[in-house]
Amino acid sequence: MAVAVAVTVGWRTRLTTALLAVGLPALVERTNLLGDQGDNIIRIGLILMVFMTTNAHWSLDSRRRARGLEREVQTVGKRLWFGLPVLPSWLTSLLHNAALIALACQLFILYTASALFKVQGDLWQEGTALYYPLALHEYAVFPGLNELMYANATFLTLATYFSVYIQLFFAVGLIHPFTRRIALIGMILMHGGIAVLMGLPWFSIAMLAFDAIFVSSRTWRWLEANIRAFRVxxxxxxxxxxKSEGRRESMTGP
Incomplete structure (x- = not known):
């Protein structure tokens, strides 16, 4: 858990990501009760993240790197301590981009294969496939909410077809900015539904975390600017x- 927190806040990110990529499967494989299907994509993603530069922004490493640039350190040991690059920039950029493309391709394969397997089944073609997992007591975190969903035939049919088409056309939808927003919002809705209605939050969080690589830098900058404005x-x-409290005290004082 400590290593996971370190990766999240961006502390010694490359090292802690490697530790998490080894430690998480080691923990999960000790008992089948700890894991689910989301562990596979998590393992693949963590291994690829070791080769990525994931600490360039919004991390403790970026702050430490800025201090190293101010001091203009040159020795290899100090550059490693401050998180400054030691390898040539063309090599680190090549590794980062190759790992990022590999993760994107993995997501494309996962979504497309999942959709193609779904359309082969009669229940998915008839629009009734979601009835069965929603009706299972083992998946029902909120039984009343699940019953409300699968009791509505119209919603059930639309949700069944929606989950197929949003996965089938996810990769194609990323080509244009407008359809990319639709694809990402659709994935948020689908994985949010899986987390709440089927009791698989860790799988959904993992998928949404990796889907975030398709959010444009412009959107992240807009989000950062709004957060900073809100803090101000x-x-x-x-x-x-x-100040107003101080004025009241001065006016009511002896």
């Missing part, structure tokens, strides 16, 4: 509240 507004309101 909160600080200003807190500061104004402290």
């Amino acid at each position: 507004q909160v600080r200003q309101r807190l500061a104004s509240g402290e």
Whole structure:
């Protein structure tokens, strides 16, 4: 858990990612009760992330790297300590891009193969396939919500066809910015439904985390700018509240 937190906050990311890629399967394989089908994509993704530069932004490593650039360190040991590149940039960029493309292809294969297997079944073609997993007591985290879903024939049919088509055309939908938004929102809805209605949150979170590589840099910058603006507004309101409180105390004082 500590290694997972370190990877999340971006502390010594390449090393902790490698430890997580080894430690997580070692933990899961000790008992079948700990794992599910989401572990396969997690293992593949973590191995590929070892070769990626995942700590360039929004990480503790990026802060430490900025301090190293200010000090202009040159020795190999100090550059490693501050997280500065030691290998040539063309090599690290090549490894990063190759691993990123490999992860994207893995997701394309997973979604496309899943959709093609679904369309071969009569239940998926008839639009009734989701009835059976939603009706199973073992999958029902919220039984009342599941019953509400599978009792509505129209919703059940639409959700069944939606899950097939959003996976089948996911790779093609990423070509254009407009259809890419539809594809990503569709995946968020599908995996959110799997997490809530079928009790598989870890699988859904893993898939959504890897789907995030298809979100454009422009969107991430927009999100970062809005978060920073929100933080500034909160600080200003807190500061104004402290000033007004100070004025009240001075007016009501002896």
